[in-house]
Amino acid sequence: xxxxxxxxxxxxxxxxxxxxxxCEQNLNHDAMYWYRQDPGxxxxxxxxxxxxxDFQKGxxxxxxxxxxxxxxxxxLTVTSAQKNPTAFYLCASxxxxxxxxxxxxxxxxxxxx
Amino acid sequence: xxxxxxxxPEMSVQEAETVTLSCTYDTSESDYYLFWYKQPPSRxxxxxxxxxxxxxxxxxxxxxxxxxxxxAKSFSLKISDSQLGDAAMxxxxxxxxxxxxxxxFGKGITLSVRP
Numbered sequence: 104x105x106x107x108x109x110x111x112x113x114x115x116x117x118x119x120x121x122x123x124x125x126c127e128q129n130l131n132h133d134a135m136y137w138y139r140q141d142p143g144x145x146x147x148x149x150x151x152x153x154x155x156x157d158f159q160k161g162x163x164x165x166x167x168x169x170x171x172x173x174x175x176x177x178x179l180t181v182t183s184a185q186k187n188p189t190a191f192y193l194c195a196s197x198x199x200x201x202x203x204x205x206x207x208x209x210x211x212x213x214x215x216x
Numbered sequence: 217x218x219x220x221x222x223x224x225p226e227m228s229v230q231e232a233e234t235v236t237l238s239c240t241y242d243t244s245e246s247d248y249y250l251f252w253y254k255q256p257p258s259r260x261x262x263x264x265x266x267x268x269x270x271x272x273x274x275x276x277x278x279x280x281x282x283x284x285x286x287x288a289k290s291f292s293l294k295i296s297d298s299q300l301g302d303a304a305m306x307x308x309x310x311x312x313x314x315x316x317x318x319x320x321f322g323k324g325i326t327l328s329v330r331p
Binding site: 134136138140143144145146148151153159161191193195197199203204205207209210 | 249251253259260261263266307309311313316318319320321322323324326
């Protein structure tokens with residue numbers, strides 16, 4: 104089935120450790136996004152990528168890093184520099200053309216203890 | 217820069233009644249897409265409805281319809297015959313048709329449905 108997959112669904116890490124969240128899509132979409140969502144809040148853009156080997160900072164990029172080595176994959180690393188990393192993280196891919204639309208993964212709940 | 221504003225953080229509707237969720241946006245461009253996404257308690261984002269800016273006709277999907285006012289930069293969502301399953305957070309979103317534009321979301325509105 105075509106879609107976008109985030110893994111894992113739940114992730115626990117100790118404070119001070121880097122952690123990488125996975126996002127894979129087989130929709131042949133050029134654009135991919137990472138959003139952070141805090142309880143009862145909206146989506147805040149962390150990073151986005153319009154094409155392989157290129158990405159741009161969003162509104163809250165500090166403490167995060169990404170790579171886009173393959174069209175299908177856009178992993179997000181939450182570094183120890185991120186002051187408050189506990190949150191829900193959503194990945195999306197966006198298709199352009201006749202039906203421009205964003206598809207979302209199921210999300211990763213990261214808890215840092 | 218493009219912005220999307222959802223000024224109402226919460227709304228409530230009686231089951232079977234109609235509710236309208238508001239959204240305004242700001243852009244100097246003329247070609248773009250607008251969306252409403254639903255996020256139920258499962259947190260899976262679901263596309264509710266899409267509107268192309270060049271189309272004058274308002275989009276409709278079953279019980280969901282939009283009132284797209286391009287000059288006023290307004291894009292409201294009307295939910296008719298509200299059901300308990302409509303309870304969710306709803307996000308308005310915007311993207312230009314250009315290749316290098318990014319998807320921009322509003323802050324969202326939490327809709328509750330009273331039985």
